[in-house]
Amino acid sequence: MPALPLDELQVSETDPTTGKLHSFPALHPIRTAERFFVLYRTPPKANIPALVEEFLERAQFIAQDLDWLLALPHDKFWCQVIFDETLQKCLDSYVSLAPRRFDELVDSPPAVTRMQERLQRSVFLVFLRMSTHKESRLFHSTERRPVHESCNLLWIHHNGMWSEDISQDNFITPSVFGEILYNNFLFDIPKILDLCVLFGKGNTALLNKMIENIFMQQPSYYSDLEETVPTVLQVFNNILGECGLQEEGASCEPQRLEEKIRVTPSEMPLQELKDIVLYLCDTCTTLWAFLDVFPPASQIFQKHSFLSRLAAFYELMVPELESAIKKGKFEDRSLQMAMWRRLSHSRRKMMEISHIIINQTCLQPILERSNENIHTFVEAFLEIFTTLLQERRFIKDYDEMFPVDEDISLLQQASSAIDETRTAYILKGVESAWDGAVRHKTSVSKRIELRTSPDGAAAQLTSNGPQPPSYSLQDDDHCPGASAARPSSFLTGVELDSLVTQVKDLLPDLGEGFVLACLEEYNCNVEQVINNLLEDRLSPALQKLDRDMPRQVKSEPSSLLASRANVFQDDEFDVFSRDSIDTSRVWKGRRRAEDSKQFLNDRSVVAEQRERYQQYSVIVEEVPIEEGTGQMFKDDYEDEYDDTYDGNQVGANDADSDDELISRRPFTIPQVLRTRGQVEQDDRQEDEEDEPEEEGVKPDNFVQDPALLRERAEARRMTFLARKGFRHDSSSAVVGTSRGQGQSKDTVQERRKKEANKSARGNHNRRSMADRKRNKGMIPS
Structure with a gap:
C-alpha cells in the first residue's frame, strides 16, 4: 500500500494530561514546537568589542535554531515552517538585511566573518528544503556529507526532486504544496529576488531548480x-x-507648493x-x-x-x-x-x-x-x-x-x-x-x-580631464565596496611603491617593472597578483613579459617656462634666458631729459644710413684679376656653361646705339639722404628740362573764319554718320529736273532704287503684295 502524502496523513498522539489517544492531521499547529527565533541584525561597521559580542551572540542563537530546524523530520519541519511566525520573521530579516556583495566592506574580525558564512549556509539550506515537495531521508539523518564544493550543500537536486534514496513517505501533493507556499507567503516575488542576489553566485543551478519548481507547482507566481x-x-x-x-x-503632475524642489x-x-x-x-x-x-x-x-x-x-x-x-x-x-x-x-x-x-x-x-x-x-x-x-x-x-x-x-x-x-x-x-x-x-x-558566461565584460566610457578611475567592467562580476583596490594609474608614487614592496617581500626575484605590470593588470589587488604568480595563472600578456624587467624611469615633463615662446625669445630683453638685462634701455613713456623737439632733430639714424647708401654709388667697371687666381673667368672652359645662343647677334640690327646698351643708369640717392646742396642742384636740373623749346611765331586765332568752322563741322558730322552706317542723302538726285526736259542717269537710277526699296520705310510692302495678288488672279486687272 502506497504511503499517503503529508497533507492527507493523520497522526495519533497521546494526550499527556488525560492519557487518551488523539488523531489529527500531520500538518497541525499543535505539533509546532515552542521555539522563539530571534531577528537578524547586520554586522557592526565599527570593530567595537561590545557590538561585536552582541552580534556574535545573536547570530549564534539564530544558527543553533536553524540547525535544529534542519534536523527535524519532514512532518515536524513543515509544521514549524507553516505555523511558526517567528521563524518566517527571522528568515525575512536575514533576506532583507544580509550584506550584499556591492555593499561597503568592513574589516570585520575573523569570528564575525565565520559566523556570517555559517548563517548564509544555514538560511540557504532552509529555503532549499522549503522549495521541494519531495525529499530524501538524508534530511532527517544524522549523517552529514558535503557534496557540492562551492556551497557545501548536503543534498543534490535532480529532475525536480531530491535524489539518493527517495523515500515515498516524505512528500506533499504538488497542488497542495503550491497552495501552502502561496497562502502562507513562504515565497513571494520580492523574496525570490533577494534569494537570487544573495545566493546566486556559485549556486545558479540549484536556485534555477528551486524557482522552476516553485513556479511549476504554483502558477499564480507568474x-x-x-x-x-x-x-x-x-x-x-x-x-x-x-x-x-x-x-x-511619463505623466508629469504639477508640483505642489509645499513640495520640496527637486x-x-x-x-x-x-x-x-x-x-x-x-x-x-x-x-x-x-x-x-x-x-x-x-x-x-x-x-x-x-x-x-x-x-x-x-x-x-x-x-x-x-x-x-x-x-x-x-x-x-x-x-x-x-x-x-x-x-x-x-x-x-x-x-x-x-x-x-x-x-x-x-x-x-x-x-x-x-x-x-x-x-x-x-x-x-x-x-x-x-x-x-x-x-x-x-x-x-x-x-x-x-x-x-x-x-x-x-x-x-x-x-x-x-x-x-x-x-x-x-x-x-x-x-x-x-x-x-x-x-x-x-x-x-x-x-x-x-x-x-x-x-x-553571464558575467561578461562591458564598456567603460572615456572622458577628458581629471576624473575618477575608469574601472574596467571586464573584471570581477560583483562590485566589492569602497575598500576595493584602485588602478595603478590612479595611485600616487608612495602608494604604488608600497604595493610593489608587498609583492617583492614574498617574491624578491621579480623585477619592479614586471610587478608593476601585474598590478596594472589586476587593478592593484596584491593578493590576486601573488596568488596568480604562485599558481602560475597569469594572463597571456603577462607571461610574455620578462620577469626581471626593471622599472622604467619616467622622464620629468618640461616646465612651462622652458617650453614657452614669445616676441622676446632669445633677445637682449628675454628675462627667462638672461640673468640680467640693460635696464637703461628700458623705460616707460618718454625718456628722461628729452623733449619732442630734441627727438625730431636727432639725425643719427639718417647719418648711419647715408654712409650705407653711398657704398651703392661706387660702381667698379672692371674687376682686377691677380695672377694665378680667377682663371675660370678668362681661359678656362666651364662645362656647365650653355653656348647654344652664342652665335646669335642679339641687338646687332637694332636702331639703338651701342651707347644705350652699355650705358648704366646713374645712381640716385634717396630723397631723405640728400644734402641741401644736392637737393637744390637737382631742382635746377629739373626746371631746365621742363622749359619748352622756342618755336616760330603762331598766328593769333582769336577770331576764326566762320566758313572754315562750318566746313570743319560738316566734316565732323559726315565722319560721324559714316561711322554709324548712314549713307549720303540723295534726295536731290531723285527729284531731278522739270518734266519734259529729260532726266539724268543718276536721277533714273535713284528713282528705281526708291521704287524697289520704299517698302523698307512706311509703305509696309504694299506695292509688292498687290503685285503678288494680281499675279495670282485675286484682283481683276
Whole structure:
C-alpha cells in the first residue's frame, strides 16, 4: 500500500494530561514546537568589542535554531515552517538585511566573518528544503556529507526532486504544496529576488531548480511577477523624479507648493547622491541576478516594453550621475571612487539584463529551432533594435559589450528571408552611435567567453580631464565596496611603491617593472597578483613579459617656462634666458631729459644710413684679376656653361646705339639722404628740362573764319554718320529736273532704287503684295 502524502496523513498522539489517544492531521499547529527565533541584525561597521559580542551572540542563537530546524523530520519541519511566525520573521530579516556583495566592506574580525558564512549556509539550506515537495531521508539523518564544493550543500537536486534514496513517505501533493507556499507567503516575488542576489553566485543551478519548481507547482507566481514588472518600472521613474529628470512619455503632475524642489544630481547633497547610486546599484544587481537564475521571466518583462523603458532611463540617468560624480567635491577620495565603481557596476548589469531579455525572447528560440516559424523571432529582434536606435549612448555601450553585428549575422544564417534593408539600417544606426568615440573591439576569444558566461565584460566610457578611475567592467562580476583596490594609474608614487614592496617581500626575484605590470593588470589587488604568480595563472600578456624587467624611469615633463615662446625669445630683453638685462634701455613713456623737439632733430639714424647708401654709388667697371687666381673667368672652359645662343647677334640690327646698351643708369640717392646742396642742384636740373623749346611765331586765332568752322563741322558730322552706317542723302538726285526736259542717269537710277526699296520705310510692302495678288488672279486687272 502506497504511503499517503503529508497533507492527507493523520497522526495519533497521546494526550499527556488525560492519557487518551488523539488523531489529527500531520500538518497541525499543535505539533509546532515552542521555539522563539530571534531577528537578524547586520554586522557592526565599527570593530567595537561590545557590538561585536552582541552580534556574535545573536547570530549564534539564530544558527543553533536553524540547525535544529534542519534536523527535524519532514512532518515536524513543515509544521514549524507553516505555523511558526517567528521563524518566517527571522528568515525575512536575514533576506532583507544580509550584506550584499556591492555593499561597503568592513574589516570585520575573523569570528564575525565565520559566523556570517555559517548563517548564509544555514538560511540557504532552509529555503532549499522549503522549495521541494519531495525529499530524501538524508534530511532527517544524522549523517552529514558535503557534496557540492562551492556551497557545501548536503543534498543534490535532480529532475525536480531530491535524489539518493527517495523515500515515498516524505512528500506533499504538488497542488497542495503550491497552495501552502502561496497562502502562507513562504515565497513571494520580492523574496525570490533577494534569494537570487544573495545566493546566486556559485549556486545558479540549484536556485534555477528551486524557482522552476516553485513556479511549476504554483502558477499564480507568474501573475504576481507580471504585476511586479510595472512596480520595477516605477522604481526607475522614481529615481528620475528624485534627480529632477523625467522620462519622455511619463505623466508629469504639477508640483505642489509645499513640495520640496527637486534638484539635478550635480546640485544634490553628497549623501542624497550616494543613496541614489546605491539604490540604483541594488535594483540593477537584483534584477540581473533574478533573470540570470530564471531566464524564462524575460518573456514577462518584455511584455511591458521593459527594454525600451530601460534604455530611455539609461540615456537620461547615466550621463547625469557620471557628471555629478566627476565634478563633485569629495573630501574623501575613496568615497568618490566607490560611487564611480558602483555606477559602472550598475551600467554593466543593465547591459547584461538587456542581453538576457534579447537572448531569451529572440535569439535562443532561433538557435534551439524550437519553433518552425523563425520569422516571428527575427521580426521581434529587428523591431527591438529599431526602437533602441534612438538611445545612442545605450546602443553604443550595448554594442561594445555584445556586438550587434554578430547577432545580425546569426539571424542572416538562420533565415534567408531577412529584410536586408532593415538590417543595414540597424547596423548603420549602431555605427552612427559610435561617432566621436573610440571603438574598442573585443577579441574573438573574449566574445566567446561573454556568450558562455553571464558575467561578461562591458564598456567603460572615456572622458577628458581629471576624473575618477575608469574601472574596467571586464573584471570581477560583483562590485566589492569602497575598500576595493584602485588602478595603478590612479595611485600616487608612495602608494604604488608600497604595493610593489608587498609583492617583492614574498617574491624578491621579480623585477619592479614586471610587478608593476601585474598590478596594472589586476587593478592593484596584491593578493590576486601573488596568488596568480604562485599558481602560475597569469594572463597571456603577462607571461610574455620578462620577469626581471626593471622599472622604467619616467622622464620629468618640461616646465612651462622652458617650453614657452614669445616676441622676446632669445633677445637682449628675454628675462627667462638672461640673468640680467640693460635696464637703461628700458623705460616707460618718454625718456628722461628729452623733449619732442630734441627727438625730431636727432639725425643719427639718417647719418648711419647715408654712409650705407653711398657704398651703392661706387660702381667698379672692371674687376682686377691677380695672377694665378680667377682663371675660370678668362681661359678656362666651364662645362656647365650653355653656348647654344652664342652665335646669335642679339641687338646687332637694332636702331639703338651701342651707347644705350652699355650705358648704366646713374645712381640716385634717396630723397631723405640728400644734402641741401644736392637737393637744390637737382631742382635746377629739373626746371631746365621742363622749359619748352622756342618755336616760330603762331598766328593769333582769336577770331576764326566762320566758313572754315562750318566746313570743319560738316566734316565732323559726315565722319560721324559714316561711322554709324548712314549713307549720303540723295534726295536731290531723285527729284531731278522739270518734266519734259529729260532726266539724268543718276536721277533714273535713284528713282528705281526708291521704287524697289520704299517698302523698307512706311509703305509696309504694299506695292509688292498687290503685285503678288494680281499675279495670282485675286484682283481683276
